[in-house]
Amino acid sequence: MSKHFQVLIIGGGNAGISVAAKLLLKKEDLLVGIIEPSDKHYYQPAWTLVGGGTFNLQKTVRAEASVIPKGALWIKDAAKTFEPENNQVTCACGTVYTYDYLVVAPGIQLDWHKVKGLKETLGKNGVCSNYAFDQASYTYECIKNIQQGETAIFTSPSTPVKCGGAPQKIMYLAADYFKRKGLLNDVSVSFVSGGGMIFGVKKYADALLKLVSSYNINLNFKYDLIEIDGEKKLATFKLMESEGGKTVIMPFNMIHVTPPQSAPDFIKESKLANAAGWIDVNKNTLQHTQYANIFALGDATNTPNAKTGAAIRKQAPVLVANLLALINGSKVLPAQYNGYGSCPLVAGYGKLILAEFDYSNTPVETFPFNQAKPRWSMWLLKKYVLPWMYWNKILKGTA
Numbered sequence: 001m002s003k004h005f006q007v008l009i010i011g012g013g014n015a016g017i018s019v020a021a022k023l024l025l026k027k028e029d030l031l032v033g034i035i036e037p038s039d040k041h042y043y044q045p046a047w048t049l050v051g052g053g054t055f056n057l058q059k060t061v062r063a064e065a066s067v068i069p070k071g072a073l074w075i076k077d078a079a080k081t082f083e084p085e086n087n088q089v090t091c092a093c094g095t096v097y098t099y100d101y102l103v104v105a106p107g108i109q110l111d112w113h114k115v116k117g118l119k120e121t122l123g124k125n126g127v128c129s130n131y132a133f134d135q136a137s138y139t140y141e142c143i144k145n146i147q148q149g150e151t152a153i154f155t156s157p158s159t160p161v162k163c164g165g166a167p168q169k170i171m172y173l174a175a176d177y178f179k180r181k182g183l184l185n186d187v188s189v190s191f192v193s194g195g196g197m198i199f200g201v202k203k204y205a206d207a208l209l210k211l212v213s214s215y216n217i218n219l220n221f222k223y224d225l226i227e228i229d230g231e232k233k234l235a236t237f238k239l240m241e242s243e244g245g246k247t248v249i250m251p252f253n254m255i256h257v258t259p260p261q262s263a264p265d266f267i268k269e270s271k272l273a274n275a276a277g278w279i280d281v282n283k284n285t286l287q288h289t290q291y292a293n294i295f296a297l298g299d300a301t302n303t304p305n306a307k308t309g310a311a312i313r314k315q316a317p318v319l320v321a322n323l324l325a326l327i328n329g330s331k332v333l334p335a336q337y338n339g340y341g342s343c344p345l346v347a348g349y350g351k352l353i354l355a356e357f358d359y360s361n362t363p364v365e366t367f368p369f370n371q372a373k374p375r376w377s378m379w380l381l382k383k384y385v386l387p388w389m390y391w392n393k394i395l396k397g398t399a
Contacts, residue, residue, distance in 0.1 A: 001073065001075070002031065002033070003098065004031075004098045005031050005032060005033040005098075005099050005100070006031045006032070006100045006101065007030055007031070007032045007033075007099065007100070007102075007103060007323070008032075008033045008035070008089060008097055008098075008099035008102050008103070009034045009035065009102075009105065010035050010102070010103070010105060011034075011035070011036060011104070011107060012034050012035075012038070012041065012067075013036075013041070013105065013107050013298070014298070014312050014394070014395070015105035015297050015298030015299075015315070016105040017041075017067050017068070017069065018312060018313070018316040018394055018395060018397060019103055019316050019319055019320060020032050020034055020069045020397075021069040021395060021397025021398075022316055022317060022320040022397035023320055023323070023397075024069050024070070024071045024397070025397045026320065027324065027327075031073075032069075032071065032072040032073065033074075033075055033099075034068065034072050034073070034074050035078070035079050035089065035097070036064060036075070037076060037077055037078040037092070039063065039064050039076070040061055040062070040063065040064055040133075041061070041064045041067045042060055042133055043059075043061075043387055043391065044060070044162070045309055045344075045387075045390075046387055047130045047131070047133070047136040048130050048166055048169045048346060049346070049382070050130070050136040050139075050140070051130040051137075051140055051143075051173070051256075052140060052143070052173035052174070052177070052346070053144075053177075054173075057133070057136060057137055059387070060133070060387075062391070067395050075091070075097070077091040077092055077093050078091060078266075079092075079266060080092045080266055081266065081269075081270065082270045082271060082272055084102075084272065084290075084294060086098075087293070089102070099293075101294070101295070101323060101326070101327065102291075102293065102295070103294075103295050103296065103297070103319065104267075104272060104294065104295070104296040105296060105298045105300070106263075106266075106267060106298075107162075107264070107298060107300060108162050108261050108262070108263065108299035108300060108307060109261060109262050109264045110132070110261055111259055111260040111261060112259045114259070114260045115225055115228060115259065115260065116226060117227055117230065118228050118259070120230070121228055121230025122257070123138050124230065125230030125233060126142050126145075126230075126233060126252065126253055126254040127228060127230050127254075127255055128141075128142045128254065128255070128256050129256060129257045129258065130170055130256070131258060139170060139256060142254035142256070143174045143178075143254070145254070146253060146254060147183075147253075148186040148187070150188070150253035150254075151188040151190070151251060151252050151253050151254075152171075152174055152178075152187060152188070152189050152190070152254045152256075153190050153192055153250060153252045153255040153256070154167055154168070154171035154174070154189075154190070154192070154255075154256045155167065155192050155193070155235075155255065155257050155258055156168070156191070156192075156194060156195060157194045157225065157258060157260040159194070159260045159262060160262075160307060161258055161307065162261065162299050162307045162308070163306075163308050164200075164306055164307065164308075164343065165343040165344075165345045165355070167191075167256070167258040168198075168208070169345060169346040170256055171189065171191055171217065171256070172215065172346055172347050172348050173346055173349065174189065174256075175215035175216075175217060175348070176215070176348030176349050176351075177349075179215070180349075184215065184216065185216070188218065189215060189218065190217065190218040190220060191212070191217055191218070191219050192220040192223045192225070192237060192250070193219075193220065193221050193223065194222065194223065194224035194225070195221060195222075196221050196222055199345075200361050201355060201357045201361045201362075201363060202361075203363050203372050204345065204353060204363075204372055206372070207353055207372040207374075208345065208353070211347055220237075222239065222240040222241050223237040223238070223239060224238045224240055225237055226238045226247070228257070233251055233252050233253065234249050234250070235249070235251075235252055235255055236248070236249050236250075237249075263278050263279065263300045264300060267300055271290075272288065272291075272294065278300060278302035279300050279302060281295070281301050283305075283339070284338075285333045285337075286301070286315060286318055286319045286337060295319050295323055297312060297315040297316060297319050298311075303315075303337070303339070304339070304359060305339040305358075306341030306342075306343060308341050308342060308343060309390070309394075310342030310343075310356075311340060311342070313394060313399065314337060314338075314340040316397075317335070318335040318337040319335075321333075321334055321335035322334065338358045338359060338364075339358045339359025340358050340364060341356070342356045343355040343356075344386070346379070346382065347374035348374070349379075351375065351376065351379055352375060352382050353371065353375075353378070354366075354367070354371040354375075354378045354381070355371065355372075356371065
């Protein structure tokens with residue numbers, strides 16, 4: 001196996017595979033390597049629907065080998081350290097790989113351990129999360145088991161998270177389920193968030209607040225989950241704006257937890273990271289701010305956009321255009337990423353708000369109608385069109 005690559009890619013998820021496929025479509029003789037330790041590839045956006053009992057979990061996973069683009073070499077290992085001055089990466093097994101150009105796309109890290117007691121009780125005692133493949137199905141069990149007079153809590157941390165709307169999407173599905181079972185007026189549903197608002201784009205925030213009102217959902221902002229006692233069914237939240245670290249304990253019968261998240265540890269500890277631990281790139285060109293032959297995209301970067309697959313779909317062609325320009329000797333990087341992000345906000349069964357926006361939190365909508373209105377057509381997009389598009393177009397570099 002070659003130890004040197006013209007383009008070395010860290011990460012075989014959505015971002016890494018998309019970039020590799022696009023590069024090889026445009027320049028098939030490139031020597032491209034992809035460092036990725038997992039032998040499974042997941043379509044994570046559908047886990048919300050799995051948690052709502054309306055999508056087959058097994059359709060969200062395929063073998064990693066099946067998505068590696070033709071012409072790319074898969075290095076089944078984990079990147080551990082970077083030496084950007086020497087253009088080299090050392091993997092967990094000790095092997096050193098060198099490169100002419102590096103693309104870093106390792107995704108985001110789920111910090112389950114930062115909530116005391118969470119790892120011990122996850123998957124039982126009514127504690128669930130759609131943020132893990134092996135946990136999403138239990139969410140639906142918890143929803144189905146809620147009885148009259150009980151409490152369902154849905155959390156979101158103060159950290160950035162992948163798919164910022166996901167903590168709410170499952171809540172709206174659950175509330176709709178309770179409504180259809182005639183339980184909604186007798187079940188307490190609460191959104192308890194470390195953030196300060198329901199959504200960052202006013203147009204969609206207004207629509208979501210109407211949805212919250214229609215489902216009688218209680219809103220609690222600036223509450224960060226710090227501990228769970230599964231057996232006693234108690235959740236402890238830190239009041240972020242209080243002095244002295246004041247906490248509040250809330251009882252629950254089910255609690256859907258969105259774990260705190262951060263850049264992977266090996267990124268935080270590297271020279272590629274900024275002070276906050278994220279890969280430090282120009283937010284428009286996606287080129288590293290210090291190392292001209294390094295680019296990055298996806299959830300581990302410091303770009304101030306929503307961390308979504310839709311953002312990656314717009315970032316990938318920008319990165320590829322700029323990287324190929326650099327390879328071809330250009331002093332100018334021709335493509336610009338405008339911060340586009342999309343969040344298909346499931347509003348209930350058969351209803352979806354399609355939020356699309358840019359760096360300025362200005363709506364940038366695809367369709368010639370008001371996308372803030374929950375629609376059946378957008379639900380079909382989420383459930384059927386986007387999964388097909390992911391496996392058949394995005395990962396093949398043609399979308």
